[in-house]
Amino acid sequence: MTDRIALFIDGASLHNTVRSLGFEVDFRRLLTEFGKHGQIVRAYFYTVMRDDEFSSIKPLVDWLDYNGYAVRTKPAKEHDDGEGRRRMRRNIGVELAVDALEIARRIDQAFLFSGDGDLRVIVEAIRRMGVRVTIVSSIRTKSPMIADELRREADVFLELETLRASIERPPHPIAPE
Secondary structure, three states: OOEEEEEEEEEHHHHHHHHHHOEEEEEHHHHHHOOOOOEEEEEEEEEEEEEOOOOOOHHHHHHHOOOOOOEEEEOEEEOOOOOOEEEOOOHHHHHHHHHHHHHHHHOOOEEHHHHHHHHHHHHHHHHOOOOEEEEEEOOOOOOOOOOHHHHHHHHHHEEHHHHHHHHOOOOOOOEEE
16 A cells, blocks of 8 residues: 655745755655655645745745645744844744644655754644654754754654755756857
8 A cells, every 4th residue: 555645845944954955956856756655645835925025935936836736825924023123933833733734634644844843743743643754854964954852753854965866956057158
């Protein structure tokens, strides 16, 4: 029997991790790679976007939306950090948790691309429902990109650097002059 799997990609966390590792992700190749683990029931991609300006992530979000990903965007919210500075709140944890709980009964395995320790609670909850959880992040970056409590809660930790050869976006060809 083929495992039914779901991918949960925290866009900001994945971006920061692969940037620290020195490569970019080819999202088509990522689907192909994880399709080897079973039938992908859903591949979610979460990101926060500002409404008031063109975002460099917009072309990626559009491409993902047309190419098999369930894209969840959330508007960035400004807040005061308590010391008079304006900060952007960029958390997608609630949306990811709701999606994970809704799909948990229909999947055997979840792959969570994030290092956010706040997601430990949702990992714990879906594991209690019988879902095996693999965290995809890195401990090979200058400072680890994964919270220790998240890594400990998962069934498996998958080092992102080991996937580089199979999910890296090839360099853009340079046009001859």
